[in-house]
Amino acid sequence: MMASMKQSQLFTKTRKEAPRDEEARNAQLLIRAGFIHKEMAGVYDLLPLGLRVVRKIENIIRDEMDGLGALEIQSSALQKKEAWEQSGRWNDEIVDNWFKTELKSGQQLGLAFTHEEAITSMMKSFISSYRDLPIAVYDIRTIFRNEERAKSGLMRGREFNWKALYSFARSKEEHDTFYEKVKDAYLRIYEKLGLGGSTYLTYALGGSFSPYSHEFQTLSEVGEDTIYISDEQHIAVNEEALNEEVLKDLSLSREELREAKAVEVGNIFSLGEKFSRALNLTFKDENGTEQFVYMGSYGIGITRLVGVIAETMSDERGFIWPESIAPFQVHLLVFGENDTLRIEAENLYHDLKNAGIEVLYDDRSARPGEKLADADLFGIPYRVVLSERSKEQGGVELKERKGDEVEYIAQDRLLAELQQRIETI
RNA sequence: CGGGAUGUGGUGUAACGGCUAACAUUCUCGGUUUGGGACCGAGCGAUUCCGGGUUCGAAUCCCGGCAUCCCGACCA
Numbered sequence: 368m369m370a371s372m373k374q375s376q377l378f379t380k381t382r383k384e385a386p387r388d389e390e391a392r393n394a395q396l397l398i399r400a401g402f403i404h405k406e407m408a409g410v411y412d413l414l415p416l417g418l419r420v421v422r423k424i425e426n427i428i429r430d431e432m433d434g435l436g437a438l439e440i441q442s443s444a445l446q447k448k449e450a451w452e453q454s455g456r457w458n459d460e461i462v463d464n465w466f467k468t469e470l471k472s473g474q475q476l477g478l479a480f481t482h483e484e485a486i487t488s489m490m491k492s493f494i495s496s497y498r499d500l501p502i503a504v505y506d507i508r509t510i511f512r513n514e515e516r517a518k519s520g521l522m523r524g525r526e527f528n529w530k531a532l533y534s535f536a537r538s539k540e541e542h543d544t545f546y547e548k549v550k551d552a553y554l555r556i557y558e559k560l561g562l563g564g565s566t567y568l569t570y571a572l573g574g575s576f577s578p579y580s581h582e583f584q585t586l587s588e589v590g591e592d593t594i595y596i597s598d599e600q601h602i603a604v605n606e607e608a609l610n611e612e613v614l615k616d617l618s619l620s621r622e623e624l625r626e627a628k629a630v631e632v633g634n635i636f637s638l639g640e641k642f643s644r645a646l647n648l649t650f651k652d653e654n655g656t657e658q659f660v661y662m663g664s665y666g667i668g669i670t671r672l673v674g675v676i677a678e679t680m681s682d683e684r685g686f687i688w689p690e691s692i693a694p695f696q697v698h699l700l701v702f703g704e705n706d707t708l709r710i711e712a713e714n715l716y717h718d719l720k721n722a723g724i725e726v727l728y729d730d731r732s733a734r735p736g737e738k739l740a741d742a743d744l745f746g747i748p749y750r751v752v753l754s755e756r757s758k759e760q761g762g763v764e765l766k767e768r769k770g771d772e773v774e775y776i777a778q779d780r781l782l783a784e785l786q787q788r789i790e791t792i
Numbered sequence: 793c794g795g796g797a798u799g800u801g802g803u804g805u806a807a808c809g810g811c812u813a814a815c816a817u818u819c820u821c822g823g824u825u826u827g828g829g830a831c832c833g834a835g836c837g838a839u840u841c842c843g844g845g846u847u848c849g850a851a852u853c854c855c856g857g858c859a860u861c862c863c864g865a866c867c868a
Contacts, residue, residue, distance in 0.1 A: 383817075383829065384804045388860045408860065456868095464867075481868065515793060515866065523867085573868070580868090591867085636868065666868075703826055736828040743828090756827065764827095 368422060371695070371720040374729040374741075377401075379414050381741050391589065393677035394520025396686060400744045402677075402694075409517025409525035416745065417673070419694035421528060424669050425507055427559045427691060428530050431552040435545070437503035437532055442485055444509065446477045450484040454645040464513045478511040483664055486533045487642045494660060497537050497652045501545065505532040507669070519589050521674030522630060532665040537650070539639070542661045546637060549665050553583055553633055560672065561680065561689030566632065567603035569594050570613055573636070578616065579608050580636050584629035585675050592631055595624035603629070630675050631668075638662040686746025687769050690790050695727040697785060698747035702735045702754035712753045715763070715778060722782050724789065743768070749785060753778075 379401030389395050389405070397403045402417030413421055429439065445468075451457035457477070459465060466478035479485065486504065494500065507530045514525050521527070532549065536542035550568065557566040565586040573580040584594050584603060594603040597619055604613060604624065614620065640659040643649065649657045680687045690696065697719060701712035709730075716728040727747060729738050735754070742750050752764040760775035765784065776784055 380818085381829090382803065387798085387804070390861055405860095462868090483868080512867085516864095518862080631867095634868070638868095664868075705826095732826095734826050734828090734830065736826090736830075738829090739827070740829045752827085754827065 368419060370723070371716070371726040371728070373716075374727055375731050377415060379416065381744055389520060391518075391520035391522065391674075391678075392681070393522065393589075393674040396681055396744075397521070397673075397677055400685060400746075403521070409514060409523065411521065411524065411670075416694045420673055420688070420692050421669060423692040423694075424560065424672055425528075425530070428507070428556055428667060428669070431556050432505045432530070432532060435503060435532075435548055435552055437505045437534075440504050440506055442479065442482050442489075442506045442508060444479045444511070446479050446482075446485050448475045448477065450488040450646060451477060454484050454642060456484065464515075466511045466513045479508075480510050480512045481664075481666075482506060482531055482533070483638065483642050483662075484646065487646045487648050487662070490535060490660075491646070491648050494535060494648060494650050497650055497658075500535055500537045500650060500660065501541055502535040503532060503545065505530060519674070521670050521677070522589060523591070524670060527668060527670035529669055529671075530667045534663040534665070535648075536661045536663075537652070537658070539661055542637065542663055546635065546663055549635055549663070550581065553635065553665075553667070556667070557583060557585070557632070559691050560676065561691060562632070562672075562676070565679070567594065567596060567601060567629070569603040569605050569629075569631075570608050570617065571605040571634075572608045579613055580634065582631050582635075583633035585632045585679075586627055587630045587675055587678055588628055589678055590628040590630040592629050594627055594629045595621075596627055597624055599623065603627075630671065632672055632675060633665075633667040635665040636663060638664055681746065684740070685744035688746045688748065690748045693746065693748050695747045696725045696789050697749045697751055698727050698729065698742050698745060700729045700735075700738045700742060700750065700752045700754075702738070702752065702756075704732060705755070708753060708755070708758070711778065715751070715753065715781065718782055719785065722786065724782075724785060749788070751781065751785075 381401055382399045385395035385399055389398060397417060398405065400416065401414055402420065404412040404414055406412055448457055456462050464480060467475060468478060469475050494502065507528065509526060509528055511526050514523060517523055517525050534542065534545050536545060554568065557563050562585050567584050569582045569584040570579040571582045582605065584592060593606040595606065595609055596603040639661060642662055643659040648660045650660060652658050677686065680689065699712065699716055701708055716726055719726045746768055748768055750766045750768060757764040757775060762775055762777040763781055764773055764775055766773045
């Protein structure tokens with residue numbers, strides 16, 4: 368992926384009007400700005416700008432996964448039926464959102480919607496002794512879910528990108544320690560994505576070996592979940608798990624909780640021996656006794672995160688991406704066709720680019736109005752304008768997308784100014 | 793999967809059962825323009841989702857299918 372580029376190279380186009388077949392704000396804006404293209408209901412192509420956002424989110428996640436000591440792999444999308452039969456999940460009565468297909472030979476295959484079975488099966492090749500553990504592997508890839516009803520743009524698709532982390536431990540204690548570290552890593556991820564304030568560690572049902580599981584919910588009006596928030600502890604309880612037992616466990620009372628709509632942006636599960644028993648993933652302990660591996664799985668819906676962020680970090684003119692995931696850091700615009708200005712803009716572009724700043728340079732011969740409208744729509748954090756007017760004011764104009772303040776600064780000070788402001792991650 | 797709505801140039805819309813399916817935008821060409829999606833002129837672009845039916849005549853009415861959106865159900 369190029370760090371910087373000229374806008375004239377961008378083949379996508381912006382639109383003034385949202386397509387009729389999208390009602391969700393996230394999809395309307397992402398399509399208007401040319402970040403995604405709709406293939407069919409619940410299925411979207413990631414275009415250059417959208418892909419850049421996704422890559423940045425992925426890299427934030429990668430850093431945190433690496434920090435946990437997890438190693439990245441790439442799992443296959445085609446999965447064999449046998450592993451799923453061992454866990455009992457091949458049956459459509461149990462899992463109804465499978466996409467299944469078959470080989471020419473007639474052998475049945477599944478299109479991955481999760482990887483507990485596949486990874487557990489795979490790890491049998493690599494785990495045999497307590498010396499091999501603990502292990503954590505993660506995977507960032509496209510998965511498929513045959514949703515009966517796709518909805519809300521990127522929020523609930525049939526094909527989407529996600530990150531899955533699987534952990535393999537010798538004991539519950541070893542697992543629990545790792546689980547807590549993952550919890551913290553997740554919170555740091557949402558923080559880095561600019562969702563820290565609106566994302567809550569949420570207690571939900573579904574824990575195999577505890578009264579509840581943990582999920583991460585981000586406030587949004589388009590959310591499908593209702594959560595009850597404790598502002599004091601910055602945690603929440605999913606409506607489905609709002610019972611006396613859970614409240615007591617968390618030392619919470621109903622009175623201090625407030626209700627809100629939210630989107631599930633991640634979840635973490637202690638799987639215990641559920642899959643290791645089903646697929647017979649074992650290790651020999653120090654005494655030579657065979658034990659089942661204690662597992663955990665941890666997911667983050669990357670595409671859905673793009674949807675949530677698009678939904679919440681935008682105004683009537685377009686996106687307001689946080690610096691950490693904006694497709695570019697700086698949007699450089701030049702107005703008019705004046706040769707001197709054009710040369711200066713070109714030089715500025717190269718200076719910023721060579722300094723390692725990600726610049727989108729609008730070198731098109733479009734009119735100012737169109738360039739400004741596109742800049743607002745794209746939502747790149749810093750907008751730099753070079754024009755006759757800016758020259759009269761002493762150099763270039765600098766404006767942050769999120770604010771209204773316009774500053775004029777000398778061209779030779781621009782780089783230093785930007786370097787000072789732009790967060791380094 | 794139950795219910796509702798909608799399908800018309802690339803995009804957004806209009807058109808009483810009746811003229812060559814209209815307007816805006818995009819796009820192409822020429823000209824004038826350059827700080828909030830400019831203006832003038834000339835063009836290109838449609839099997840009105842698909843199939844059947846009613847009618848002298850269907851974008852329009854009826855039936856079936858498909859697609860998309862929304863509500864619900866569902867949702868490791």
